[in-house]
Amino acid sequence: MSASTMRLLIVPRRLAARLIALLSLAWLAACDVPPVQTGPGGGQRIDPGAPVQVGLLVPGSGSPEMARISSSLENAARMAAAELDGARVDLRVYTTNRDPQTAAAMANRAVRDGAGIILGPLDAQSAIAAGNAVAGANVNLLAFSNNPVVTDTTGANTFILGRTFENTAQRLVSHTMREGISSYAVVHQDDVAGQAGRDAITGTVRGSGGTVSTVQAYPFSQAGIFEAAPGITEAVRASGAGAIFVTDTVQGGLSLMATAMVDRGVDPVQTPFIGLTDWGVTGQAATLPPLQNGYFARPDANLAQQFEQRYTDTYGTPPHRLASLAHDGIAAIGSLVASGDPAALTTDSLTRRSGFVGATGIFRLNPDGTNDRALAVARIQDNQVMVVDPAPNRFGLGGS
Numbered sequence: 001m002s003a004s005t006m007r008l009l010i011v012p013r014r015l016a017a018r019l020i021a022l023l024s025l026a027w028l029a030a031c032d033v034p035p036v037q038t039g040p041g042g043g044q045r046i047d048p049g050a051p052v053q054v055g056l057l058v059p060g061s062g063s064p065e066m067a068r069i070s071s072s073l074e075n076a077a078r079m080a081a082a083e084l085d086g087a088r089v090d091l092r093v094y095t096t097n098r099d100p101q102t103a104a105a106m107a108n109r110a111v112r113d114g115a116g117i118i119l120g121p122l123d124a125q126s127a128i129a130a131g132n133a134v135a136g137a138n139v140n141l142l143a144f145s146n147n148p149v150v151t152d153t154t155g156a157n158t159f160i161l162g163r164t165f166e167n168t169a170q171r172l173v174s175h176t177m178r179e180g181i182s183s184y185a186v187v188h189q190d191d192v193a194g195q196a197g198r199d200a201i202t203g204t205v206r207g208s209g210g211t212v213s214t215v216q217a218y219p220f221s222q223a224g225i226f227e228a229a230p231g232i233t234e235a236v237r238a239s240g241a242g243a244i245f246v247t248d249t250v251q252g253g254l255s256l257m258a259t260a261m262v263d264r265g266v267d268p269v270q271t272p273f274i275g276l277t278d279w280g281v282t283g284q285a286a287t288l289p290p291l292q293n294g295y296f297a298r299p300d301a302n303l304a305q306q307f308e309q310r311y312t313d314t315y316g317t318p319p320h321r322l323a324s325l326a327h328d329g330i331a332a333i334g335s336l337v338a339s340g341d342p343a344a345l346t347t348d349s350l351t352r353r354s355g356f357v358g359a360t361g362i363f364r365l366n367p368d369g370t371n372d373r374a375l376a377v378a379r380i381q382d383n384q385v386m387v388v389d390p391a392p393n394r395f396g397l398g399g400s
Contacts, residue, residue, distance in 0.1 A: 042156055043140045043346035044116040051088040052337050052345070054330070055110025057103060057120030057130060060095040069122065070095070072311075072320035073144070076359075077119065079314055080330035086338035089330060096121045100129035107134045107141070115139065117345045119329040122322070124150050131158030140345060142332070142365075144325045147196070151369025156347060159365045161325045163299075163373050165200035165276055169245075171297045172274055173204050175377045175389050176243060183211040184274070185241035187232060187257065189248045190217040197247030197276045205245075213239035218257060225253050229260035236261065241271060243295075249277045250285045258290035268293050280378060280385055281321065287383050297375040299324075299360035300391040307359035324359035332356040332365075353395065361391045 046052055056077055061067035074093055081089040092113060094106035103126035110118055111134050118134065118141040121127055127143035127150045134141060135155035143150055146162025173184075186201050188194035194217070202212050214235050218228035236244060244266070248254040258273055268290055275296035279285035285296075307327065311319040335356055336344035343349055347367070355364030361374040377389035 042138060043343075043350070044138060045342045046116050046337065046345055048087075048337055048340045048342060048344065051090040052116050052333065053090045053092065053114045054333060055107070055113070055115035055118040056091055056093045056326070057096050057106055057110070057118060057122075057126075058093060059122050060097045062097060066098065069320050069322055072323035073120070073122075073326040075315050076311060076319060076323035077326040077330050079311060080327040080359075081334070084330070084334035084338065087334040089334060089337075091330075096123075096126050096130075098123050098126060100125045103127070104129040104133035106130070108137075110134075111137045111139050117142070117333060119326065119333075120144055127158065127160070128153050131155065140347060140350060142329045142350075144322060148370055154369070156367075156369070159350065159369045160371060161329055161363075162371075163375075164370055165197050165247075166204065167371065167373055168276055168297045168375065169197075169200045169204040170208075171375045171377065172245075172276075172295060173201075173208050173210065176274060176295060177208060177210060181242040182209075183213045183240060183242045185213050185236040185239055185244045186215045187236065187244055187246050187261075188215075188217055189220040189253055191220045194220070194247045201245045201247070201276065213241040218253070220253060222253075222256060225256045225260065229257060230264060232257075233261045233264040233266060236271075237265060243272050243274050245274045245276065247276045250279055250282055250288070255284070255288055255290075258288070262290040266290075279380070286380050286385050291380050292383070294380050295388075296378055298378050299373070300376060301387070304360040328356070328358035328363060331358060355395055362393060362395065364395060 056074060058070035058073050059066045060070055077091055081091055092110065094110055096103040096106055103121045107118055107130035118139060120143060121130055122144045124145045124147040127145045131141045131154035135157045140157045143158060143160050144162060145160045146164050148164060150160050151158060184205050186198055188198040198215060205212050216232040216235055218225055218232060246254055248257065262268060273291055273294040275294060278298050279296040280298045285291055307324055308318055311323065336349050341349065351365050351367050353364065355362050363371055363373045365371050374391040376387050376391040378385050379388045
């Protein structure tokens with residue numbers, strides 16, 4: 001099944017969700033949401049000559065980490081707004097406290113305040129609540145989540161900006177199949193993230209004409225990994241897989257599981273590991289013996305470094321790794337508004353196939369609410385991360 005076919009299968013769920021969202025109209029009216037101006041494909045019409053009001057939903061300062069994320073998201077959004085050419089953004093910030101009810105209330109408040117589009121929130125459940133809350137007001141929402149469940153359970157007004165497992169799996173499968181790998185073992189931690197990663201990998205492999213030779217799960221604990229490793233290793237070796245797709249992170253259980261499998265006879269030269277997560281976020285991965293010759297996908301490192309440097313120069317501290325999502329949201333909005341089209345914030349405009357230039361590479365929003373991001377394929381060789389297939393700079397090229 002092709003990626004485009006997979007997207008079409010999601011659309012009916014979004015249509016059903018759209019009907020559910022319409023039931024909120026009476027409640028929205030009770031909240032004094034102003035009359036809306038609809039645009040083609042759904043979304044607000046704007047005056048391109050005036051500042052466009054954007055509601056930014058951030059998690060708040062409930063913990064030091066959330067405070068840093070909130071600050072980074074707001075700073076990156078303001079930096080992107082200052083970099084716009086031909087468009088002006090009036091950014092207004094609202095705190096969700098990582099609570100779905102609060103997120104819905106703040107999204108409604110942003111609409112009442114005049115927001116033409118909403119950026120955020122962070123958490124999947126908060127994004128679902130906020131997206132459904134403003135669907136009846138015909139306001140589009142760009143959430144920071146990477147979880148497709150958000151788009152499956154909201155109306156057609158909600159999109160996710162985070163890089164999805166499906167996007168990463170498609171990039172890696174496409175590249176490694178060109179390298180001659182056609183059979184993949186899938187080894188995943190048995191939690192929500194691992195199961196979602198498993199489904200993204202198996203769907204992509206089968207849809208690309210490859211073979212899933214075996215699927216193996218392990219408990220997400222040190223004791224569970226040591227207990228499961230012998231059986232998993234035996235199953236993988238017996239399956240004849242050409243590569244082992246793993247969903248875990250280097251900071252999690254990946255290093256333990258990969259080391260245990262190599263100790264029991266897996267040869268990473270003949271059967272390399274392929275990572276669904278970005279191994280480049282830590283320098284540890286490059287020096288791990290079992291990950292030598294392994295593949296993973298990452299954003300354009302040069303662009304990411306430039307963004308981080310601009311942010312650090314502006315605010316005096318490095319950004320949180322999620323900050324680029326807020327930058328990308330404002331960059332997309334500004335690019336559309338600068339075109340002078342009153343329908344700039346409608347679904348039809350947001351889902352233009354040429355996409356947008358983001359902080360770490362090009363990206364585009366899909367009609368099913370997910371996104372495509374241009375990624376580079378990297379490989380660990382001789383304890384160094386080497387880019388073996390650069391991220392494309394426009395859609396339609398190999399790997400896009």
